[in-house]
Every structure is written in C-alpha cells, then in structure tokens.
Amino acid sequence: MEEPPRAVRPDLPFPTSLCHRCAAPPTYVRTPRSVFILCPLVPERYPRQPVLECRWFRPTPPSEGSPPDERRPRT
Numbered sequence: 688m689e690e691p692p693r694a695v696r697p698d699l700p701f702p703t704s705l706c707h708r709c710a711a712p713p714t715y716v717r718t719p720r721s722v723f724i725l726c727p728l729v730p731e732r733y734p735r736q737p738v739l740e741c742r743w744f745r746p747t748p749p750s751e752g753s754p755p756d757e758r759r760p761r762t
C-alpha cells in the first residue's frame with residue numbers, strides 16, 4: 688500500500704510528490720527556470736508532477752535517507 692502524500696521536502700518543487708521519498712531513485716534535473724524529476728522506472732521518464740500515486744513507488748529505507756541525486760543539463 689502506498690503512503691499518503693505529505694510535504695516532506697518543502698525545499699523542493701512539488702513537495703507532496705511521492706518521488707521525493709522513492710527508492711527508484713529519482714534524479715533532479717535543474718534548468719535555469721525549472722526543476723524536473725527524472726525517474727528511471729516509469730516509461731515517460733519525466734512523470735507529471737506532483738506524483739501522488741505511482742505503481743512503481745518504493746519507499747526509501749530509513750538508512751538511505753541521503754538527498755537524491757541532482758544534476759544540471761549541459762549548456
């Protein structure tokens with residue numbers, strides 16, 4: 688059963704998104720004007736945010752609570 692959405696990362700866009708708590712792991716791709724969440728599991732790769740339900744969601748284990756990957760696109 689999926690956990691209910693909640694604001695766990697108010698420092699990030701779409702704070703209620705499940706992606707912030709997912710072990711997928713998602714990657715944050717920042718552009719000068721936006722942040723996109725790249726998912727290695729879903730077919731669309733950049734799911735529409737905020738993701739509130741996801742069949743591939745797996746909660747991040749407590750011991751893996753480090754911040755998710757971030758990367759910037761090449762300019």
Ligand code: SF4
Pocket residue numbers: 705706707709710711712713726727728729734738741742743744745
């Ligand atoms: S599997 Fe679903 S919840 Fe997890 S990062 Fe991908 S889109 Fe987000």
